[in-house]
Amino acid sequence: MSTPRLLLLSSSAVHGHGYLEYAATDINIFLNKNRVSTVLFIPYASADYDSYLKKVEAVFSKWGYQVEGIHKHNPVEAVANAEAIFIGGGNTFLLLKTLYDKNLIKPIRQRILNDGVPYIGSSAGTNVAAPTIHNTNDMPIVYPPSFKALNLIPFNINPHYLDPDNNSTHKGETREERILQYHGLPSEYDVFNVLGLREGCTLFIDGQVGILKGINNARLFIRGKPPKEIAVGTDLSHLLTDTLRTEKKLTP
């Protein structure tokens, strides 16, 4: 890996805040620092690209950035020319399948890892920055050719991480139970550490430095260890040097 610059949001919406509002300062600092004027927006997690683009444009233009919707261009060329990339939320399966269908996995990965193009992800867009989408909460409404994703970081993400509701009578598994189920897979399965990002969490990565930002704590699941609370401001750089998984194995 060279010097990836990533801003990974758990979600675009947080209770009491407008679209992307809670992360406005972090997004602006991130884009300004990298001298970005135009952001390439990838709306593939949704079925309605045009409405989604309008929603994103409304917010970014207020901040002084131009937004290009990838669906208005040749997608591979748009990625090759991108100054910065933003992949928004929606359905992770639909997003990943479309990235494969349009042959964008390798080009995006190369732009981020080799050329240092800044990447912003939200929800599904944060999920696909991980090695795999094995820890998404979304409904598998379409079948992607693989669960391997962009692999920009060496651990998986569970966005919208949710604490167990002790008052609930519902018997479906809690989020923690699901992640522990993943870590409890038989040994023939290769599993990753999982960072549970509660709504309002933002993971900031600049090269070998990783910091939890935002307005809410995260929860870290290292296989074989008890889950751990991560406070806003915590240095998470050690998670980026996990060399357990090789590049070769994971590049789709």
Place this chain on the structure above:
Amino acid sequence: MSTPRLLLLSSSAVHGHGYLEYAATDINIFLNKNRVSTVLFIPYASADYDSYLKKVEAVFSKWGYQVEGIHKHNPVEAVANAEAIFIGGGNTFLLLKTLYDKNLIKPIRQRILNDGVPYIGSSAGTNVAAPTIHNTNDMPIVYPPSFKALNLIPFNINPHYLDPDNNSTHKGETREERILQYHGLPSEYDVFNVLGLREGCTLFIDGQVGILKGINNARLFIRGKPPKEIAVGTDLSHLLTDTLRTEKKLTP
């Protein structure tokens, strides 16, 4: 289709009831009517087959049935000799992948549809009775070779169906939003109707007759129509004659 005999439970656990307890009468009537003495149990939705078998045996033996764990036998032979089949809950992706890995999709399908072997499913076991697992709530912890499942009925199931919580500040999609997202896929995707089974719902099918049983209402999602409440006791036979999807297309 010949005369499938199915009892599809939303879940094994319901608030205030022991394991499978809420469905005890329905299960006993179903097995007695079909003169079953031994049930073949398939624990593949869990990683710990032996503990799961013990839990199931404890309940079925109380009711006077013998239980065989498929993992103690040659699986294909066990299916060929089964008097009745029960697939329990856990992770739907792990279950479906293991059914493919052990080459059991076609054999189970044939036993149910051609030989009239009674089938009981719970949660993940109910999900895989549908044409596809596109409407599971589970985390995709493993990658199955397809989302096509046993295809014993012509519509999909969403088990543990959950109503929106109006008091929640969480911004993840509601269950209804997820199912409508599925039905809102672009036209190149082939989608199925979805029956949302709340915990405590049981779908009873005998040949061309389908009835909602159990202790809770279901919610039916027909593409392009508003979702509809289904009361316990409702005749759902019309859903079984949906010939929109061809056998050929779906048999994995």
